[in-house]
Amino acid sequence: MSGKRILLIAGDFVEDYEVMVPFQALQAVGHEVDAVCPEKEAGESCKTAIHDFRGDQTYVESRGHDFELNATMADVEPADYDALVVPGGRAPEYLRTYDEVLDAVRHFFDEEKPVAALCHGPQILAAADVLDGYEMTSYPAVQAEVEAAGCSWVDGVTRDRNLVTGQAWPDHPEWIAEFLDVLGTDVEHSEPAVAADD
Template identity: 45%
Template sequence: MKVLLLSGDCVEDYELYAPIKALEMLDIDVHVVCPDKKAGDTVHTVIHYMEEGLQNYLERPGHPFELAHTFADINLADYAGLFIPGGRFPEYQRYDERVLDVVRHFFARSLPVAAVCHGVQILAASGVLQNRTCSGFNLCKLDVIAGGGTFVDYDSFSKNFHVDGNLVTAPAYPAIGVVMREFIKLLGVKIQM
């Protein structure tokens, strides 16, 4: 099984690496791609965090990530699901029609899609949120509403997620564990304990 993961410069470090490792643990092949970058190119990640007394989050450099796949070479029919992390890359990739077409492909086929934090900006821009509910970073609420969706707001980022059909979303990286659990269920992978 293969999962496509969208990325770009300033992707949230933990929201990139944690899903890759969780899916690899289950022997799911994850292809991380970025428009206009090819295999061997690097995506620069960032780490965001809230500091008391500040009105917005701070940003620090994260770990560099070397792409093993080229966006231009992907065959969407090869993938069972799509993962969209957050960070700042969604704010510019939501203007890339190629990225929006990728998202539309997965929704048109009701394939599993997960989006965390600012990843919902890409969903909103792609037009797939009509009559859907989702969560995301609280500053993305207007994007979701403008995209025709209903925003599910949480007081806490930790362990809060929302599932609407083939879509699982969450406000931020503290919920990555529960998002991955639900995304893996949507992929149809059974884990025996």
């Protein structure tokens, strides 16, 4: 397998696990991931937020890590990328106000390239007006918003054509596995070495 070039769009108070885990997991299997944020440059950081589920009516939010960007949004040409990742958190509610973000998202849908969106990330897809006719999921509180954009919402990790969606970071194993499949990534598992007895 040759690695793909993947664009990841982040912003301040992106959900901590939802940006860190796919960023690292995709690199671990040989893909190149460029993490960008409007108005920030490579080497700058986005503050993250941790969304935890503790039995309340909604998630509890606390301050997470600083996530370092490794590319500059202003220099990005979406045509140079094979796939897109859109994590959740609070960032999507303001990232969807940037024309450059919406234009990038539209490119991946126009060209039917793989897109993985999680939690509140589909707010950006809804604002880009690319969801009409898709079956997908999102954080449940975003259901009405994405349905208004023309999708059919389902409960659970979903794959429809080029789009893979999940509800929140607990979906990571299935969501990432589905995205790797869409990317054509073949992950080989080997048995651990067994030490010989002396």
